[in-house]
Amino acid sequence: MSFLSLNSLSKSFGGLKAVDNFSLELAEGSLNALVGPNGCGKSTLFNLITGSLTPDNGSVVFKGDNITGLSPHQIARLGVGRKFQVPAIFEELSVFENLIIAARKNRQSISLPALLNQIKLWREQNQLAGELAHGQKQWLEIGILLAQGPSLILLDEPTAGMTASETRETANLISMINRDQKITVLVIEHDIAFIEYLDCPLHVMSKGQILKSGSFSEIRNDDEVKELYFGRSQETPLMGSDIHA
Amino acid sequence: MRNSIIGIIVFSVLAVCPLFVGSYWTGQLTNYLVYGLLAISLSLVWGYGGILCFGQAMFFGIGGYVMAVFTKGMIYPDLTSSYIGLIAAMAASSLFAVALGYFLFAGRGISGAYLAIITLAIALVLERLMSNWYALGGYNGLLNIPPIKLVLFGLSYELWDIVPTFYIILGLVAVIYFAVTFLVSTPYGLLLTAIRTHPDRLSFLGYSVLNIRLSVFALSAAIAGLAGALFVTLDGFASPTLIGFTLSTEALIWVAIGGKEMLLAAFLGAIFTRVAESWLSEIFGDYWILILGIAFMISVVLLPKGLLATPFEKLIGKKRRAIPPPPAEGDPSPARPLPPTPDQ
Numbered sequence: 001m002s003f004l005s006l007n008s009l010s011k012s013f014g015g016l017k018a019v020d021n022f023s024l025e026l027a028e029g030s031l032n033a034l035v036g037p038n039g040c041g042k043s044t045l046f047n048l049i050t051g052s053l054t055p056d057n058g059s060v061v062f063k064g065d066n067i068t069g070l071s072p073h074q075i076a077r078l079g080v081g082r083k084f085q086v087p088a089i090f091e092e093l094s095v096f097e098n099l100i101i102a103a104r105k106n107r108q109s110i111s112l113p114a115l116l117n118q119i120k121l122w123r124e125q126n127q128l129a130g131e132l133a134h135g136q137k138q139w140l141e142i143g144i145l146l147a148q149g150p151s152l153i154l155l156d157e158p159t160a161g162m163t164a165s166e167t168r169e170t171a172n173l174i175s176m177i178n179r180d181q182k183i184t185v186l187v188i189e190h191d192i193a194f195i196e197y198l199d200c201p202l203h204v205m206s207k208g209q210i211l212k213s214g215s216f217s218e219i220r221n222d223d224e225v226k227e228l229y230f231g232r233s234q235e236t237p238l239m240g241s242d243i244h245a
Numbered sequence: 246m247r248n249s250i251i252g253i254i255v256f257s258v259l260a261v262c263p264l265f266v267g268s269y270w271t272g273q274l275t276n277y278l279v280y281g282l283l284a285i286s287l288s289l290v291w292g293y294g295g296i297l298c299f300g301q302a303m304f305f306g307i308g309g310y311v312m313a314v315f316t317k318g319m320i321y322p323d324l325t326s327s328y329i330g331l332i333a334a335m336a337a338s339s340l341f342a343v344a345l346g347y348f349l350f351a352g353r354g355i356s357g358a359y360l361a362i363i364t365l366a367i368a369l370v371l372e373r374l375m376s377n378w379y380a381l382g383g384y385n386g387l388l389n390i391p392p393i394k395l396v397l398f399g400l401s402y403e404l405w406d407i408v409p410t411f412y413i414i415l416g417l418v419a420v421i422y423f424a425v426t427f428l429v430s431t432p433y434g435l436l437l438t439a440i441r442t443h444p445d446r447l448s449f450l451g452y453s454v455l456n457i458r459l460s461v462f463a464l465s466a467a468i469a470g471l472a473g474a475l476f477v478t479l480d481g482f483a484s485p486t487l488i489g490f491t492l493s494t495e496a497l498i499w500v501a502i503g504g505k506e507m508l509l510a511a512f513l514g515a516i517f518t519r520v521a522e523s524w525l526s527e528i529f530g531d532y533w534i535l536i537l538g539i540a541f542m543i544s545v546v547l548l549p550k551g552l553l554a555t556p557f558e559k560l561i562g563k564k565r566r567a568i569p570p571p572p573a574e575g576d577p578s579p580a581r582p583l584p585p586t587p588d589q
Contacts, residue, residue: 050449071448072448072449073449073450073451073453073454076448077451081449082449088443088445088449089443090438090443090446092441093438093439101435101436101450102450105452144446144450148450
């Protein structure tokens with residue numbers, strides 16, 4: 001039994017098929033990445049999984065339970081955490097208070113000081129979240145997800161707007177969360193260097209469907225992906241990487 | 246803590262007012278205290294909960310009418326207790342808020358300007374309804390509503406006199422003020438701040454945004470209903486004007502001028518504005534409303550936190566701290582259980 005099964009999900013907005021008969025299986029404790037251009041349906045897919053949108057067809061099965069049609073807070077209570085593209089934090093509250101609110105929904109006790117250290121915001125714990133730098137806001141949102149105690153986290157562009165070093169640290173953090181805390185992770189990301197650093201199974205999405213799945217090297221060398229998705233040029237984003245610079 | 250001290254000072258100053266002002270102003274001040282209670286209710290739902298209710302007077306009016314029909318014996322001739330009337334007024338306003346709130350906030354919910362317009366429209370509809378509900382006096386309203394009758398250990402006392410009435414109302418308002426101040430300093434206050442700033446995030450953490458919004462809407466309505474119930478016992482009549490557009494708008498102006506995110510500032514905003522109205526209208530006649538408008542614009546444009554809240558914030562410090570941070574750096578304490586939330 002898969003940890004998360006997305007079965008033939010479809011969602012249209014008017015005449016536009018944002019997600020088209022999409023299927024994917026995630027194993028428990030796995031780390032997967034989803035890449036694709038803007039408008040290919042990645043965020044819509046997250047909305048379908050987390051209950052923001054109801055699919056026109058198909059189902060979402062999480063830990064054996066059909067969660068299709070449940071509201072976002074019901075799905076969150078089952079252990080699904082979601083990070084948004086733009087950091088979704090409580091800007092009028094301190095960093096610590098942000099974590100407190102999330103931790104109250106955690107069925108298990110959690111050490112918030114340890115979590116503050118993990119997301120490197122110990123010194124900023126009393127600071128208003130709205131006053132943090134952009135990268136710190138991204139980490140705080142990841143911290144909020146961890147405080148919530150999820151078994152699956154969906155990360156929507158967790159490194160958007162980050163510097164190269166912050167991106168590297170974020171990749172380390174996500175790998176650590178997946179490896180040490182056994183949390184299943186699905187990441188949407190545009191930054192291919194970040195995906196390369198994660199070194200995880202990669203799914204390329206186009207027009208609401210999965211175009212190709214495989215390891216990073218398989219995807220990078222796939223002619224179909226190059227030709228149909230990244231263009232004919234050999235200098236595709238998949239070739240370059242500033243993450244190891 | 247400083248917030249509470251300033252609150253104690255303000256209520257102490259109010260308590261000595263009858264010693265220095267005449268009976269007319271004591272009577273007026275009693276009315277203004279009740280308006281201040283209405284302002285506290287609006288500050289709670291708007292400033293803390295982020296729900297811009299443009300029709301807060303509907304809860305005030307419902308409370309007033311319910312109090313009137315109970316204490317006049319219109320429900321049951323022998324059931325005229327002021328206590329029951331007050332409780333029924335709060336319950337009726339609260340239940341109406343839950344029913345209305347469910348339609349407003351369920352699903353994706355309505356927010357911002359749409360919410361303001363809809364709540365205003367509902368207040369207008371209710372005002373028209375009361376104007377044409379002849380069993381409740383129609384346009385003229387209900388007259389001869391008895392004052393509050395205190396019954397304690399077999400002794401009863403009716404609040405006809407101005408000064409005792411002032412102190413009873415002041416005591417009630419102070420209790421409500423400090424209770425709400427305490428409430429917003431608990432984790433529930435954190436949730437209100439969170440829901441005001443990012444309801445979607447709260448939902449994705451497993452909180453029912455609908456339940457939290459309903460709870461603050463209902464609580465605010467109960468306080469407004471209590472204010473309305475007290476008000477009709479002071480004036481002796483309840484009319485459709487208690488429930489509609491004018492009072493709703495006035496309450497918004499009081500709270501905006503005082504400061505919507507600070508209960509004390511909103512409360513004093515109501516009192517100061519009403520006092521200013523009395524003085525300025527004697528000098529400028531109907532033109533005093535222009536001065537009120539200018540004050541409102543200054544508040545919105547230059548001091549969005551409010552004319553009173555801005556200096557108060559400097560006095561008490563900008564940020565309240567509901568929950569203390571962990572004790573020591575680099576030595577993470579062991580996991581600790583967290584208290585339950587109101588939402589659970």
